[in-house]
Amino acid sequence: MRPFTYERAKSAQDAAVKAATTPGARFIAGGTNLLDLMKLEIETPTHLIDVNGLGMDRIEPIDGGGLRIGALVRNTDLAADARVRKDYGVLTRALVAGASGQLRNKATTAGNLLQRTRCPYFYDVNMPCNKRKPGSGCAAIGGFSRQLGVIGTSDACIATHPSDMAVAMRVLDASVETIRPDGTTRAIPIADFHTLPGQTPHVETALEKGEMIISVALPKPRGGTHIYRKVRDRASYAFALVSVAAVIGKDGKGAVALGGVAPKPWRVEGADALLPNGSKAVADRLFAGAAPREDNAFKLTLAQRTIAAVLAEAKA
Amino acid sequence: MTEGYGAISRRDVLKTSAAGAAIAGSLGPGNVAMAQGQADAPPHAAVTLKVNGESTRLELDTRTTLLDALREHVKLTGTKKGCDHGQCGACTVIVNGRRINSCLTLAVMHEGDEVTTIEGLGSPDNLHPMQAAFVEHDGYQCGYCTPGQICSAVAVLEEIRAGVPSHVTADVSKPSPMTTTEMRERMSGNICRCGAYSNIAEAMAQVAGVKA
Amino acid sequence: MKFDTPAGTNPIDRMKVVGQPTTRIDGPLKVGGHAPYAYEHQELPGKPAYGYVVGSAVAKGTIRSMDTSRAERAPGVVAVVTHRNAGKIAKGNFNTAMLLGGPKIQHYHQAIAVVVAETFEQARSAAALIDVDYARDRGAFDLAAAKVDAPDATGSDAPTAVGDFAGAFAAAPVQIDQTYTTPDQSHAMMEPHATIAAWEGDKLTVWSANQMVAWGAGDLARTLQIPPENVRLISPYVGGGFGGKLFLRSDVIMASLGAKAAKRPVKVALPRPFMGNNTTHRPATIQRIRLGATQDGTLTAIGHESWSGDLEGGGPESATQQTKLLYAGANRMTALRLAVLDLPEGNAMRAPGEAPGLMALEMAVDELAEKLGMDPVKLRVINDTQVDPEKPERPFSQRNLVRCLEEGAERFGWARRKAPGQVQEGRWLIGMGVAAAFRNNLNMKSGARVRLSPSGQVTVETDMTDIGTGTYTIMAQTAAEMMGVPLAKVTVKLGDSSFPVSAGSGGQWGANSSTAGLYAACVKLREAIVAKLGFGPGEATFENGQVHVGNRVADIASAAKGGEIVVEDSIEFGDLGKKFQQSTFGAHFVEVAVDRYTGEARVRRMLAVCAAGRILNPTAARSQVIGAMTMGVGGALMEELAVDKRFGFFVNHDLAGYEVPVHADIPHQEVVFLDEADDKVSPMKAKGVGELGLCGVGAAVANAIYNATGVRVRDYPITLDKHLDKLGEVV
Ligand SMILES: Cc1cc2nc3c(=O)[nH]c(=O)nc-3n(C[C@H](O)[C@H](O)[C@H](O)COP(=O)(O)OP(=O)(O)OC[C@H]3O[C@@H](n4cnc5c(N)ncnc54)[C@H](O)[C@@H]3O)c2cc1C
Ligand code: SF4
Numbered sequence A: 001m002r003p004f005t006y007e008r009a010k011s012a013q014d015a016a017v018k019a020a021t022t023p024g025a026r027f028i029a030g031g032t033n034l035l036d037l038m039k040l041e042i043e044t045p046t047h048l049i050d051v052n053g054l055g056m057d058r059i060e061p062i063d064g065g066g067l068r069i070g071a072l073v074r075n076t077d078l079a080a081d082a083r084v085r086k087d088y089g090v091l092t093r094a095l096v097a098g099a100s101g102q103l104r105n106k107a108t109t110a111g112n113l114l115q116r117t118r119c120p121y122f123y124d125v126n127m128p129c130n131k132r133k134p135g136s137g138c139a140a141i142g143g144f145s146r147q148l149g150v151i152g153t154s155d156a157c158i159a160t161h162p163s164d165m166a167v168a169m170r171v172l173d174a175s176v177e178t179i180r181p182d183g184t185t186r187a188i189p190i191a192d193f194h195t196l197p198g199q200t201p202h203v204e205t206a207l208e209k210g211e212m213i214i215s216v217a218l219p220k221p222r223g224g225t226h227i228y229r230k231v232r233d234r235a236s237y238a239f240a241l242v243s244v245a246a247v248i249g250k251d252g253k254g255a256v257a258l259g260g261v262a263p264k265p266w267r268v269e270g271a272d273a274l275l276p277n278g279s280k281a282v283a284d285r286l287f288a289g290a291a292p293r294e295d296n297a298f299k300l301t302l303a304q305r306t307i308a309a310v311l312a313e314a315k316a
Numbered sequence B: 001m002t003e004g005y006g007a008i009s010r011r012d013v014l015k016t017s018a019a020g021a022a023i024a025g026s027l028g029p030g031n032v033a034m035a036q037g038q039a040d041a042p043p044h045a046a047v048t049l050k051v052n053g054e055s056t057r058l059e060l061d062t063r064t065t066l067l068d069a070l071r072e073h074v075k076l077t078g079t080k081k082g083c084d085h086g087q088c089g090a091c092t093v094i095v096n097g098r099r100i101n102s103c104l105t106l107a108v109m110h111e112g113d114e115v116t117t118i119e120g121l122g123s124p125d126n127l128h129p130m131q132a133a134f135v136e137h138d139g140y141q142c143g144y145c146t147p148g149q150i151c152s153a154v155a156v157l158e159e160i161r162a163g164v165p166s167h168v169t170a171d172v173s174k175p176s177p178m179t180t181t182e183m184r185e186r187m188s189g190n191i192c193r194c195g196a197y198s199n200i201a202e203a204m205a206q207v208a209g210v211k212a
Numbered sequence C: 001m002k003f004d005t006p007a008g009t010n011p012i013d014r015m016k017v018v019g020q021p022t023t024r025i026d027g028p029l030k031v032g033g034h035a036p037y038a039y040e041h042q043e044l045p046g047k048p049a050y051g052y053v054v055g056s057a058v059a060k061g062t063i064r065s066m067d068t069s070r071a072e073r074a075p076g077v078v079a080v081v082t083h084r085n086a087g088k089i090a091k092g093n094f095n096t097a098m099l100l101g102g103p104k105i106q107h108y109h110q111a112i113a114v115v116v117a118e119t120f121e122q123a124r125s126a127a128a129l130i131d132v133d134y135a136r137d138r139g140a141f142d143l144a145a146a147k148v149d150a151p152d153a154t155g156s157d158a159p160t161a162v163g164d165f166a167g168a169f170a171a172a173p174v175q176i177d178q179t180y181t182t183p184d185q186s187h188a189m190m191e192p193h194a195t196i197a198a199w200e201g202d203k204l205t206v207w208s209a210n211q212m213v214a215w216g217a218g219d220l221a222r223t224l225q226i227p228p229e230n231v232r233l234i235s236p237y238v239g240g241g242f243g244g245k246l247f248l249r250s251d252v253i254m255a256s257l258g259a260k261a262a263k264r265p266v267k268v269a270l271p272r273p274f275m276g277n278n279t280t281h282r283p284a285t286i287q288r289i290r291l292g293a294t295q296d297g298t299l300t301a302i303g304h305e306s307w308s309g310d311l312e313g314g315g316p317e318s319a320t321q322q323t324k325l326l327y328a329g330a331n332r333m334t335a336l337r338l339a340v341l342d343l344p345e346g347n348a349m350r351a352p353g354e355a356p357g358l359m360a361l362e363m364a365v366d367e368l369a370e371k372l373g374m375d376p377v378k379l380r381v382i383n384d385t386q387v388d389p390e391k392p393e394r395p396f397s398q399r400n401l402v403r404c405l406e407e408g409a410e411r412f413g414w415a416r417r418k419a420p421g422q423v424q425e426g427r428w429l430i431g432m433g434v435a436a437a438f439r440n441n442l443n444m445k446s447g448a449r450v451r452l453s454p455s456g457q458v459t460v461e462t463d464m465t466d467i468g469t470g471t472y473t474i475m476a477q478t479a480a481e482m483m484g485v486p487l488a489k490v491t492v493k494l495g496d497s498s499f500p501v502s503a504g505s506g507g508q509w510g511a512n513s514s515t516a517g518l519y520a521a522c523v524k525l526r527e528a529i530v531a532k533l534g535f536g537p538g539e540a541t542f543e544n545g546q547v548h549v550g551n552r553v554a555d556i557a558s559a560a561k562g563g564e565i566v567v568e569d570s571i572e573f574g575d576l577g578k579k580f581q582q583s584t585f586g587a588h589f590v591e592v593a594v595d596r597y598t599g600e601a602r603v604r605r606m607l608a609v610c611a612a613g614r615i616l617n618p619t620a621a622r623s624q625v626i627g628a629m630t631m632g633v634g635g636a637l638m639e640e641l642a643v644d645k646r647f648g649f650f651v652n653h654d655l656a657g658y659e660v661p662v663h664a665d666i667p668h669q670e671v672v673f674l675d676e677a678d679d680k681v682s683p684m685k686a687k688g689v690g691e692l693g694l695c696g697v698g699a700a701v702a703n704a705i706y707n708a709t710g711v712r713v714r715d716y717p718i719t720l721d722k723h724l725d726k727l728g729e730v731v
């Protein structure tokens, strides 16, 4: 870990300005991803801006329906919020399927969205990795890629986004609200928040320099059965091989998004409409153009079968 | 319990950072110290932690994790380092009433925080009920994951009582039941390679007053 | 004391303390956080500096150049040690690769430098400033490819043959001929390898996490080329080892070299992401098993071949070991073949040989049972043997495998088991599996010193270690039983090379051998007490803190009135192990549920029935077994070091990538010990259980999965991708 200076931000805009103007500056929230990566010198900030304590840890109703989740709300608190449990069950379920109790007590809404891939080659600084070191190549292609992506990937990077929470937010059509150094704010639809790797896998989101997440807005509750099904090798404390977030109405209609398969929460709106037609139709649509590798091709079968499990659960 | 270096540790903590003393001395909590041009002075900051009820002021390299602050500076080595990357739970402590992995948080981010470590839960001759239950049910073998397991176990029972949902809660709109299934899921962030899980579940059930 | 005739009646047989379920005497220290592990010792001869180890970025090759200047200039740095300035370093007897690499590199993450600084943070960041230029060599990293021309292993691992295997197999009416694979596995003990080293003049003291103190101290002297008497190794608490801490590892060498260069104590712990490739692992195997049987289930031919790889000069994973002894059968063969691979060093991990061997053999037996249409418990029972099948003149010292199987079947409700794929509960497919457990009993010479103080306190000193096994407690129980004192009157001091050399903790020999060594020392202390009191000839009885000879009685403390009595002895084992085959036995029963949609397998119930001689402390022994069962579940369902065959390393080298079971994976576990005492193994009449508990578990899980799904997966771990597409369509 490189030496860094540390300061507590005074306000959200102050933080954004500092982040834009101080060389090597980064925000730190829960720290559970950033410090992990700093210890390995995968992240090398020289200045940390602590954004805890800016009062962004509240969950508030939005006029006309919906909820606004502060960027610093801890994953535990978000999962345990009575309104979320009642109206956005898929979000609670996704959150509690992620990481461990200890980590969720620290992890924040913004930090969770911005956590980086768990690609094992990204984590090993001796290995070529375009995401960690642009232009160095991708060791995962042709290597051990069982965990990695099957769609939305590129010949430069096949990493997945590891968040569970973001998959539920994607199915809920959340938007990410930010502030920029000049004080302006904007709302980025979650669909556009994470970007695909293309030839620049080190660029992962739509955020601009210094831009800070202040909250995530959930639209009015989407009625129906809320399900989050996470598939993994061990029963807990493991990243998803495949996960399925779904909200499905009595009529069999609804929305579905997948985790563990792509560089971002994977949803294809056209696939939602096929839900009444069964898992095969949905999976075929979701994975049109998929580019699996030898050791992760099973994810296509697994995704279809997991969607089938979710549809069966919704019916029951 | 040991003589020698350990006994003078508290004074030495300040000396350790003496390389940066001129800077450190002028620091308030949370302030920035730039190490411009001083090869021997990585940025330091002051932080006051309330560890097991006792206030401790430390001048630390900003890079110091809460875990290393406890183990190497406060000399409370009950909290263990198993992975240093949030992957094992051995470093679990309770901060302001919540369990966290102390390896993935910076000490300087805990100004004024109340930190409870295994040493603060109970002492060998006055064990916390959870510690006593671990002994009674042989909820450990090598003992290395044990402090983390116990801190987690104490917090887990609180979390269930407080109605925090978990992955195995059938209906998340309702409070979770106090069952060993709930405990096993919630304890899953504490790895025990010796494999004492079955006995830990029994120890926890006893403390919670439910059937294992 | 020499143990060369079966034990008669002795004071241990009273079983007033030994054999009683006793909570650990070190328990309060451990649960209170006050037991000092290697990195935590404070009693140092100076203020310590921190060492951070740098590992090779290539698997095989040569360091062309190395620039340490930036690291040396970094804040707080006290010293940087590499092969260039380390002085002469040799290889220890128990190591295959050098612990300090360079210029030659033998495996990925081989240690090539240690950076010593005032603080841990400084050492870590300076370590990243070392620039190394490598010439990379081509290596062999693929066992399946290297297997083709791997030669037979030699020495005690050489092939064995009895009768006419080929003929009998060809003639057998029912045959199984299958290939099974087990992956590389990591010990993944929770305490990373860690050492504090301190030099005082030319004397070196290391506080380290080590299972085998004498081996470690000896190899430390050998590696650093210093006289053994100048080395002291202290290891009172070990945070798990499972074989990973049997030998000297790089933390010890790097801390010692760092301390020498820094001229002060240096602390080194191996970072977790470094351990998978820097330390040892259990090597992968490819195993071919051929079983031939008559229609009534009698085995007529048993053949087991296993291929594994290791660095040049390394050894095979002896996965055929149990096959020589487990079942009767007139015609048999085993062969181990060893390929040279340039992956990190393979070495012992809990139940080396038998653990992966039984994963294959006991699946093959399950397959045979199915082919025969016979209950797998019954098939195992009818092929039981009471003699060494390769040397029928050698009986087993005690063998109750059949009782383990039958009692286990009864308790587990085995009779309710259905044909494969028949039981479904909602989305879950349910199945039951069984496997035999088998692990040889090994004995090692073991010494101890015992002191009796004027206050009547008995103090035990030996370099034996407690790696979670309960050594502190069983030693105290043994001394208390022998001396007729309560547990509180016994103090146990372990893990210091200045104490008498013990068996150490490995190969499940620790409990029996080390308590037997203590038994010998206590016999001497009893004699010394009687002599001191002048209680002439006659049989002495020690109880309630007193010694009785005839009608003479005295407090034992009174014998030490004039000063502490100190005695030392060791146990040495004669040829009973040659005359009698000494082994431990068990049966594992497992129920699993497999998600019909996703193929995820979860264990629901587990039972182990063990026959392992006298159980010295049922509480600690049970813990050993449940822990081993847990590791077995890991091996069956998730554990695999993934090999990158291009770069030649284990890719998933941390605890997020290498998954081991967590709480949610493990149900309530039942363990039953048969009431045994084996007089051929030691005066304690005990054998080991710590490895037995692991042997067979993987196969029992695998067989249960097959029973649930009807799909046989022969490549461990049985992850969902291996049977997903055979579980039937879902829509
Ligand atoms: C062993 C392990 C297992 C895990 N398992 C899972 C899992 O199964 N599922 C899962 O979803 N996650 C998992 N996680 C990841 C965990 O959820 C993330 O580490 C956590 O959510 C990150 O949140 P944080 O607040 O700690 O982020 P930080 O580490 O503080 O920050 C992460 C990134 O976000 C940036 N950032 C933080 N706040 C803001 C802001 N307000 N505006 C702009 N940028 C900001 C930081 O600069 C940094 O780049 C696991 C982590 C570990 C260590
Ligand atoms: S998949 Fe992406 S993150 Fe992984 S090695 Fe390739 S470029 Fe790096």
Ligand code: FES
Binding pocket: B080, B081, B082, B083, B084, B085, B086, B087, B088, B089, B090, B091, B092, B101, B102, B103, B104
């Ligand atoms: S040491 Fe913190 S989680 Fe492992």
Ligand code: FES
Binding pocket: B139, B140, B141, B142, B143, B144, B145, B146, B191, B192, B193, B194, B195, B196, C190, C239, C240, C468
């Ligand atoms: S007791 Fe050894 S790791 Fe849990």
